[in-house]
Amino acid sequence: MDKIIETKNLTKTYLMGDVAVHALRGIDLSVAPGEFLAIMGASGSGKSTLMNLIGCLDQPTSGDYFLDGKNVNVLSKNEYADIRNQKIGFVFQGFNLLSRTSALENVELPLFYDRTRRVENPKQAAIDALERVGLRDRTDHEPSQLSGGQQQRVAIARALVTQPSLILADEPTGNLDTKTSIDIMAVLQDLNAQGITIILVTHENDISQYAKRIVTMRDGLIREDNLVENWRNAKEDLVNFNGVEE
């Protein structure tokens, strides 16, 4: 089977003053298309560093990283930017939307930097992406006029708009209450069902239960790598949650 992500002995060392911090000590990870992977670990375990490397936001100290079978270590900074633009969608803990900018314009943003110009009508594409996350009627709202869950949906729409094969979600539910968290997981599961590979970084056990595979990290290494047989269905949980509340 083809791998969308394959890392070989990936390491990352930071220099904090004179002290070398080994954030990653040799990561071998393969992800197949269509997987829903959760990376778990305490803070300092290296999961965010790994996420940054996978997301082409940073370059490894050593080791190889193949994205879609292509070694990206040899690429230039500009090519990194283009990969981020075309192949990867990011969802962050803090939503990271542009303030005082409408939801529609926020979602359009990645297309602004798309040099291939493969999307003919960026505005329509952005509207479609918002429709997919259920915010068709909120296109003109600015982030300050949206709830946390809605903001995160806008962020997901922004990640979707370039039709990436991979969505990286870094603690996407970290700032949200339980119900909204489940709601966001439902959106992600929905997208995964449509064939998009999702990698989720979280330290919450509850949240990782919605993934199909859980990788646990500690001290810069992968300690556990388990497939989840009976992953939870966020939509069902949402119905139950509502029932409990009422």
Place this chain on the structure above:
Amino acid sequence: MLQITNLLKAAFKSIQKNKMRSMLTALGIIIGVAAVIVMVAIGKGASARIQAQITSLGTDLLMIRPSFSNRGGVNMGAGSFNRLTFEDVEKIKEQATLVKAISPMVRSGGQVIGGGKNWSTSINGVASEYLYIRSYELQSGEMFTERDERSSKKVAVLGKTVAEELFGDQDPVGEQLRINNTPFTVIGVLKEKGQSGMGGDQDDVILAPAKTVLYRLKGGQYIDMIYVSAISKDQIYAAQQELTTIMRAAHRLQEGEDNDFDIRNQADIIDMASATTKTLTILLGSIAAVSLIVGGIGIMNIMLVSVTERTREIGIRLAVGARSSDILTQFLSESIVLSLVGGIIGTLLAFVVTFVMRKFTSFTPQIYPATVILAFSFSAIVGVFFGFYPARKAAMLNPIEALRYE
């Protein structure tokens, strides 16, 4: 490269988000550009006016004046030996072939009493040809004749200002005047000529025969200047040459001795005047340019603040696929748009200011397209120059750190 229209749209959008701040930032450029244009316009206007008026004196004009003389190594200073005489005038009249008209000039001044009033003015002792040389015209009466000159007749031709001050609307021809207690008969009035290039009133003057003024009013034996008209503009340097030869012979100067006179032509005077106004223009322009640079520093300051403030935004843009160069162009185009908008408003302001000046003051500022283009491109350069450092700082941000920035 991203499309320019998109870039400009994005730049305008982010400027709009901070209207007050953007306006204040642009104000520096507005004032700078307006100041440069207005200052240069004032300088150019003054220079054009002076040139036009000097030219109106007649471009074939030559002026002979006494010069310093250097006797035994002692420089006596300008005019220390005032050696121009009526004989010099006669000699030039006899010998010069390239001269069309000649007039001595004896400058005097004094209190004039006439028509029951009195007025202080300058009295110029001249020959009748002086009218032609200086292109004065008569409004009424007539100019004195060569015979009047020879006989030192006490006749006077009044400038318009003098005539009005003493006699009002009345025609003063035939009236009596007393200049420093010497009686004169008014035989003519000059047409109005207006201000001179140097700002003096050319109509505040009385013309009288040179010998009359020298012997009856001023005393002494030397005349102050000799005005000469060359036969044509092209012959002016040849005429100057000829006059020098005649004057040297008349003054019996040995070979190697310095001239004790100084001949200037109109072109020299124009050059001198325009050199002065040019210096003035450059001075005014550079003071104004300093304010433009200060405006540029304002832009840099605000852009640096903006980069820090928008670190997270830069991180987001980088994460969704912006290249460093995209961020660079974004911030650069913001500062360029700021300074260009400032430049446009500043140019409009300059037009308003010069319009008001022309209407309500004696300045005659002139805006040349070249000045506008210069000030405008200077403001764009300021935008690029002072915008580059902050823009580069933004482009060099690490996406991970920028995203984490609080």
